[in-house]
Structure formats: structure tokens, C-alpha cells
Amino acid sequence: SAKFTPLPKMAASIGAVVCRALHSRRHGKFLSIGRGLFSGARCLVAEGETHFGFQTVSETEKGEKVYHVFESVAKKYDIMNDSMSLGIHRLWKDILLHQMNPYPGTQLLDVAGGTGDIAFRFINYVRSQWEHQIRQKLKSHQNLSWQEISKSYQEEELKLPGGSQVVVCDINKEMLKVGKQKAQHLGYSEGLSWVVGNAEELPFNDSKFDVYTIAFGIRNVTHIDQALQEAYRVLKPGGRFLCLEFSQVNNPLFSRLYDLYSFQVIPVLGEIIAGDWKSYQYLVESIRHFPAQEEFKAMIEDAGFLKVEYRNLTSGIVAIHSGFKL
Amino acid sequence: MTLMVSVSVVRCPLYPAQRAFHASALLRRVSDEQKQEPPPSSSQQRFESHPPGDQPDQEPQRSHHSYTDQGGEESEDYESEEQLQQRILTAALEFVPAHGWTGDAIAEGAKALGLSVAAAGMFHSDGSELILHFVSQCNSELSNLLEEQQKLVQLGQAEKKKTDQFLRDAVEARLRMLIPYIEKWPQAVSILLLPHNIPSSLNLLTSMVDDMWHYAGDQSTDINWYTRRTVLAGIYNTTELVMMQDSSPDFEETWHFLENRIADAMKMGITAKQVQLTGEALVQGLMGAAVTIKNLAGLNQRR
Numbered sequence: 001s002a003k004f005t006p007l008p009k010m011a012a013s014i015g016a017v018v019c020r021a022l023h024s025r026r027h028g029k030f031l032s033i034g035r036g037l038f039s040g041a042r043c044l045v046a047e048g049e050t051h052f053g054f055q056t057v058s059e060t061e062k063g064e065k066v067y068h069v070f071e072s073v074a075k076k077y078d079i080m081n082d083s084m085s086l087g088i089h090r091l092w093k094d095i096l097l098h099q100m101n102p103y104p105g106t107q108l109l110d111v112a113g114g115t116g117d118i119a120f121r122f123i124n125y126v127r128s129q130w131e132h133q134i135r136q137k138l139k140s141h142q143n144l145s146w147q148e149i150s151k152s153y154q155e156e157e158l159k160l161p162g163g164s165q166v167v168v169c170d171i172n173k174e175m176l177k178v179g180k181q182k183a184q185h186l187g188y189s190e191g192l193s194w195v196v197g198n199a200e201e202l203p204f205n206d207s208k209f210d211v212y213t214i215a216f217g218i219r220n221v222t223h224i225d226q227a228l229q230e231a232y233r234v235l236k237p238g239g240r241f242l243c244l245e246f247s248q249v250n251n252p253l254f255s256r257l258y259d260l261y262s263f264q265v266i267p268v269l270g271e272i273i274a275g276d277w278k279s280y281q282y283l284v285e286s287i288r289h290f291p292a293q294e295e296f297k298a299m300i301e302d303a304g305f306l307k308v309e310y311r312n313l314t315s316g317i318v319a320i321h322s323g324f325k326l
Numbered sequence: 327m328t329l330m331v332s333v334s335v336v337r338c339p340l341y342p343a344q345r346a347f348h349a350s351a352l353l354r355r356v357s358d359e360q361k362q363e364p365p366p367s368s369s370q371q372r373f374e375s376h377p378p379g380d381q382p383d384q385e386p387q388r389s390h391h392s393y394t395d396q397g398g399e400e401s402e403d404y405e406s407e408e409q410l411q412q413r414i415l416t417a418a419l420e421f422v423p424a425h426g427w428t429g430d431a432i433a434e435g436a437k438a439l440g441l442s443v444a445a446a447g448m449f450h451s452d453g454s455e456l457i458l459h460f461v462s463q464c465n466s467e468l469s470n471l472l473e474e475q476q477k478l479v480q481l482g483q484a485e486k487k488k489t490d491q492f493l494r495d496a497v498e499a500r501l502r503m504l505i506p507y508i509e510k511w512p513q514a515v516s517i518l519l520l521p522h523n524i525p526s527s528l529n530l531l532t533s534m535v536d537d538m539w540h541y542a543g544d545q546s547t548d549i550n551w552y553t554r555r556t557v558l559a560g561i562y563n564t565t566e567l568v569m570m571q572d573s574s575p576d577f578e579e580t581w582h583f584l585e586n587r588i589a590d591a592m593k594m595g596i597t598a599k600q601v602q603l604t605g606e607a608l609v610q611g612l613m614g615a616a617v618t619i620k621n622l623a624g625l626n627q628r629r
Binding site: 099100101102103105106133210211235236237238239240306307322324326 | 407410429430433436439440441442443444445446447448451
């Protein structure tokens with residue numbers, strides 16, 4: 001498998017050509033979707049093999065390699081997110097929560113949620129909604145005594161309003177550790193649990209959760225269809241699947257700029273900030289290999305979800321896919 | 327129908343056979359549907375542009391007769407997304423007095439049906455679909471009511487009412503359906519006036535008014551058709567507004583107001599005719615006067 005040492009400008013294209021040449025030598029055929037050099041180019045691989053960035057590895061190897069990538073970046077994960085996306089990832093996650101619009105009492109499962117970004121936002125959202133609801137209730141009962149009013153504000157202070165709960169599940173213990181530390185630091189304690197688990201084989205019973213989210217995690221899963229089936233299994237009837245993931249940019253000019261930024265700037269940032277060039281090279285390559293919006297939507301429908309829709313953010317850099325188990 | 331079908335049918339042949347099966351089942355169901363289904367009643371289907379297709383349902387115990395009653399041949403286990411959405415919205419109506427016309431009521435409705443509260447995510451968070459569903463439901467109830475009354479008249483069991491009495495009763499019956507929700511109704515009206523809802527709400531209003539005039543026996547084919555509907559829509563809307571701030575027992579003030587407005591409208595119709603006749607008479611009088619003056623001035627003589 002090819003190792004890429006970045007050369008100015010043509011690095012990525014050379015890399016893709018090399019990749020294709022290798023594959024055609026080894027496997028005798030390749031499939032390229034004519035959408036540009038590497039955005040969306042998918043090489044067909046033999047059984048039991050999959051992609052790790054632009055490399056081809058066996059499926060068992062991929063799991064291990066991904067684990068090592070995240071183990072090494074765990075401590076700097078949040079800082080890197082901020083610097084790579086110029087802070088925009090916060091907006092993306094906020095938009096995801098807004099689309100989810102969780103009702104108090106929702107049970108959320110956040111898979112590959114390592115450092116807890118989605119979980120914390122969920123808790124904030126549910127709390128602010130609850131305060132709004134209490135105010136509405138109090139407005140309609142104008143004759144409450146002061147005692148009753150103070151009681152209604154104090155109620156549920158120790159638990160999350162309405163019994164909402166979020167379970168953060170991640171395959172990587174290091175990421176969960178960072179997440180727990182963050183939770184302690186920010187003061188989130190109630191309604192939050194941390195579980196180690198594999199997205200392809202979730203350690204939960206059937207029909208347990210109202211919402212299943214996976215933010216920037218599903219492209220690292222070896223068997224995406226299995227992860228989708230597991231998502232279907234653990235959701236209650238009527239439950240919602242939400243996936244926030246990098247996707248294909250639809251604007252060709254913007255796509256060139258984006259590619260330039262991805263392959264030239266991000267690994268360098270990775271080296272400077274996290275001391276890890278290769279992990280971030282893997283990151284940008286894995287983005288290119290992930291299926292485009294429509295294809296992913298079809299995969300979600302295959303798993304049995306209905307009313308599957310997607311929404312592009314930042315002209316396609318990121319997309320939110322949503323489906324319901326009906 | 328085409329909307330539903332295109333989602334499932336256009337896809338890459340590389341994908342597993344399961345989806346192809348889904349699609350063919352869907353197509354078969356839809357084509358069956360089209361043969362069986364009678365033309366949908368105008369007021370109910372107006373804002374739902376496609377008739378229900380079908381998708382296999384995961385839980386057989388949730389089956390029950392479909393909302394639109396397709397006929398005995400349809401298997402009870404299959405329920406389309408639209409039918410499920412209808413069920414959720416109907417269940418949500420119960421929670422409206424407590425939660426208002428919002429996504430919260432829809433979430434409670436979903437919970438009441440045994441679904442997860444996340445199912446409310448299928449709808450807008452501002453509750454628009456819930457209100458439109460309710461209005462459409464009321465309209466079809468009204469249609470049925472008027473239809474029954476008409477049947478009774480045709481069978482000779484009841485007397486045919488005069489137009490103004492008929493309209494008064496129809497509007498009163500329709501407005502009475504709002505009574506259980508009257509406290510939160512102002513909120514609903516304001517949501518219906520949002521730009522993205524105006525096409526649908528206007529549609530529902532015009533179809534309701536159309537229905538009322540149809541059963542009142544209107545057969546006009548000229549400008550009257552438009553003026554009558556506009557007038558009735560105006561009467562309905564103003565009466566609705568009065569009702570929202572009426573605190574008299576059993577809304578007596580509102581019915582009184584309605585009576586006056588309809589009387590006004592009738593008078594207006596008569597007055598318009600009178601004005602026209604008067605105008606004609608006046609013109610003829612003037613013409614006569616002009617001829618007389620010309621005679622007196624000797625201009626009419628032919629020399």
C-alpha cells in the first residue's frame with residue numbers, strides 16, 4: 001500500500017493515480033465514478049478488504065488502525081476540530097441539535113460520541129426547553145403561592161428534566177476518558193452515561209432509545225451497513241436516526257478550494273498541534289471515500305428507515321441525514 | 327404517488343435485492359390502490375397531494391383500519407407513512423388544550439400511540455401540520471353534515487331552508503367545532519397566516535366556502551360565483567374573530583353577530599339590484615329630459 005509524502009499541489013492527484021495503478025495491478029479492475037480525481041473515486045477491493053484512507057487494508061486491520069488513530073489524537077481532538085474547521089464544527093453540531101429538537105424525556109444514544117460534544121449540547125437544549133415549559137405552566141396558573149412556585153423550579157433539579165438521558169458510546173476508551181474529564185470540568189453529571197461499545201455490535205437491548213446520533217463517526221466504521229442495522233435495532237418504534245458526517249461538496253469551484261485546504265493545510269496543522277501527521281492524513285482521505293449524500297441515503301433506507309432525508313451544510317462539506325423507524 | 331414512487335425506484339442496480347422487492351411491492355400496492363380508490367373527497371385530500379402508498383410495517387399489532395378507509399382488500403398490516411402521520415396528528419389533538427398548537431402536542435400524541443417522542447421530528451416544530459390537519463378534518467365533517475341534511479331534504483323528511491338560514495346554520499355548525507380548542511385558537515390562526523402556510527390555509531378556506539355554497543344550491547356561472555364566495559369567506563373570518571373574544575354563554579353574541587352579517591349580505595344583494603335599476607331609470611329620465619329640451623329649443627325640427 002502506498003505511503004504518501006505530500007508534494008506541493010499535485011500531491012493528492014499523484015496519490016490517487018498511484019492508488020489506482022496499484023489496484024489495477026493487484027485486482028485487475030477498478031471502478032471510478034467520473035466526479036473528479038479523488039472526490040468520490042472509489043476503488044473496488046476484493047472480499048475482506050476495505051479502505052483505510054487511500055490505502056487498502058483487511059477489515060480486521062482497519063478496526064485496529066482506526067483505534068490507534070483516535071487513541072493518539074484523543075487529547076488534542078477538540079483543539080484540532082476547532083482549528084481545522086475554524087470553529088464551524090460547533091455550528092454544525094448546534095444545527096444537528098436544532099434539527100433533533102428533543103422533547104424532554106428523550107433517551108439519546110450518541111455513538112462514536114467520544115468527547116461528548118453532542119451529549120452536552122443535548123443536555124443544555126433539554127434544560128432550556130424545560131425552563132420554557134415551566135414558565136408556560138406558571139403563566140396559566142396565576143394563583144400559586146410562592147412556595148409552590150419555588151417548588152416547581154426546584155423539582156427535577158437533580159435529575160435531567162422529564163427524565164431525559166444520554167448514553168455516550170464509543171469504541172475507544174481514550175476518547176471516553178477525555179469526554180468524562182470534560183464533563184466533570186463543565187459540570188455535567190446527571191443523565192449522562194459513558195459506555196464502551198462497537199457501533200457494529202451495540203451492547204444494548206432492542207428498542208431502547210428515542211434518538212440515535214452519530215456525529216463524524218460513521219465513516220470510521222468498517223461495516224457501515226451493520227452499524228445502520230444496529231441503529232435500527234436499538235431504536236424504539238418512531239425513533240429517529242441522525243447522522244452528521246462529511247460529505248461531497250456539490251459546487252465544483254468550492255470543491256477545488258476545499259480539496260486544496262484538506263490535503264495541504266490539515267495534515268500540517270495535525271503535525272504542528274497534535275504532533276501527528278498521519279492520523280490527519282487518514283482523516284481527510286477517509287472523508288473522500290465516504291459515500292455521497294444520495295448513496296448514503298439509499299444505505300439508510302436499506303436498513304429499514306423511512307422518511308430518510310438529508311440536508312447539506314456549508315454547501316455540502318457536511319450533511320445531516322435523518323431517518324425514522326416507523 | 328409519483329413522489330413516493332420516485333424515492334424508492336430511482337436507484338443504482340448494485341444495491342441488494344431487498345430494496346428492489348420493496349420497490350416492486352410499493353408499485354404493486356400503489357397500482358392496486360389506484361384501481362380501488364374512489365376519487366378522494368375534495369376537502370380532505372386538498373392539501374395532501376398524493377394518495378397513500380404502502381410500506382411493510384414492522385409491528386403487526388399496530389394495525390387498525392386505515393384513516394381513509396381504502397376498502398376491505400387492503401391488508402391490515404400495511405400502513406403508509408401518511409396514514410401513520412394522520413394517526414399521530416389525530417392523537418395529538420387531545421393534547422392541544424394543554425400544550426397549544428406546537429410540536430410538543432405532537433410529541434405527546436406520538437407518545438400516546440406508543441411511539442417514541444422523536445416521531446414528532448417528522449413534522450415542523452411550529453405545529454403547522456397539526457393545525458392544517460385539524461382544519462381539514464373539520465371541513466370534511468362539515469361536508470358530511472351538509473350532505474346528510476341534503477339527503478333528508480331529498481327524501482322529504484326535512485324542509486328546504488332558505489339561503490340565509492342555511493348559511494347561518496352551516497357557519498354556526500362549522501364554528502362550533504372550534505369550541506373545544508377556542509383558547510388556543512388565536513395561536514393557530516396566527517400560525518396559519520405565516521407565509522409558508524398561506525397557500526394551504528387559503529386552499530382549505532376556499533374549499534370550505536365552496537362546499538357551503540354548493541349545498542346552499544348555488545348554481546351561478548358568472549361573476550356572482552366569485553362575489554358570493556368572497557362575501558361568505560369574509561363573513562366566516564369576521565365571525566371567527568368575534569368568537570375568539572366572546573365570553574357570553576354558549577357564544578350567543580357570536581351567533582347574533584353572524585345573523586346580522588348574513589342579513590347585511592342579503593340586503594347588499596338586493597340593494598345592488600336596486601341601485602342598478604335606479605341607475606337605469608335615472609339614465610332614461612335624463613335622456614327624456616334632453617329630448618324635451620331639444621324639442622323646446624326647436625333643434626329637433628327638420629327643415
